[in-house]
Amino acid sequence: MINFNGELLQKNTHFLNQENRALRYGDSLFESIRVVNGKIYFLESHYLRLMSSMRILRMEIPMHFTMEFLEEQIIATLKGNDLGQKPARARVTVFRNNGGLYAPISNDISFIIDVKELENPFYGFEDQPYEVDLFKDFYVNPDMLSTLKTNNKVLNVVGSIYAEENGLNNCLLLNNQKSVVEALNGNIFLVKGNEVKTPPLSDGCLKGIVRKKIIGILGNLDDYNLVETSISPFELQKADELFITNAIVGIQPITKYRKKQFGTKVSKDLLGKLNTAARLS
Known part of the structure; x- marks a missing residue:
């Protein structure tokens, strides 16, 4: 399941089109976040970086897009994929809505959250060549x-x-x-x-x-x-x-x-x- 603007969709759902500004211009930001058993690691730091980056790119931050909202959406996406009590990687992607050429017609945004299971609940590394x-x-x-x-x-x-x-x-x-x-x-x-x-x-x-x-x-x-x-x-x-x-x-x-x-x-x-x-x- 993929979270698109708060709605859980099947992964094969066609919910984006050729007008998407992330596809056209890379007009997008993302956060890769580690979550273990429903606990989001360094949530505040991720949220503040995302908000700061959105301001720098002059994206409009919705009033409801609080840290608590982001946490709720990540957790809902994990549960929708049976990963609520497992280690997982969550990717939060924020992009400016369709319209315009280089200059957008609106600074309003949409978001996508997708998740993937991780093997280890802890940070760790094996003694292997790198x-x-x-x-x-x-x-x-x-x-x-x-x-x-x-x-x-x-x-x-x-x-x-x-x-x-x-x-x-x-x-x-x-x-x-x-x-x-x-x-x-x-x-x-x-x-x-x-x-x-x-x-x-x-x-x-x-x-x-x-x-x-x-x-x-x-x-x-x-x-x-x-x-x-x-x-x-x-x-x-x-x-x-x-x-x-x-x-x-x-x-x-x-x-x-x-x-x-x-x-x-x-x-x-x-x-x-x-x-x-x-x-x-």
């Missing part, structure tokens, strides 16, 4: 739009195809200043000694929910020194650890970049703290 390399065919433009979770993800699509063609698990993206910005599906952190680096939003990285949580966790730990700063590709091979964060996986350690092998000690330490933060959110 290899990445740089994707240098196209670059991230470092501005406010690049920090939003929009449907304009062609760079990520092409980069994912490149990764598959080259036997990689993921790729790291660069901005037009040749700084490392993020992975194809999440934010990037670099560990060297007790210093943990992550690119600032001004470099063009996504304003990730788990990125924000990890920054908060690190800020409360005496063992680590967090620095938001640009990361050069040359720093990657000198790092002790690299890891990727996103709202579904949590923390994904990188074990290999080119000829360099990485450890996972800090990743494992932070993973337990992230699970605690998620349960308390």
Whole structure:
């Protein structure tokens, strides 16, 4: 079942057409949200990011579109798919309604919620190889739009195809200043000694929910020194650890970049703290 504007529809229902602005212009935003046994992880952070992004894109936010409303709609969609008491991924997509060319005739919005079962109720990772390399065919433009979770993800699509063609698990993206910005599906952190680096939003990285949580966790730990700063590709091979964060996986350690092998000690330490933060959110 798919939730379209509060109505549960069969997945094969034809409820969109060729006028859809998300299809025509990528005029859309989305949130990928982890839900476990009916508990929505980091709901407030997801909601506030979505509202902020809608304002930046000048979408009209309906008065009834409160955090409580969003929670109710996600839970209803999970129950409609028999996932109310299981771990699941919910994707909330918001798009401007049909009409107009580049300039819309209205800023009113519609939403879709679809859900998919996850295997593990906890953030976790297996000790398996995870290899990445740089994707240098196209670059991230470092501005406010690049920090939003929009449907304009062609760079990520092409980069994912490149990764598959080259036997990689993921790729790291660069901005037009040749700084490392993020992975194809999440934010990037670099560990060297007790210093943990992550690119600032001004470099063009996504304003990730788990990125924000990890920054908060690190800020409360005496063992680590967090620095938001640009990361050069040359720093990657000198790092002790690299890891990727996103709202579904949590923390994904990188074990290999080119000829360099990485450890996972800090990743494992932070993973337990992230699970605690998620349960308390």
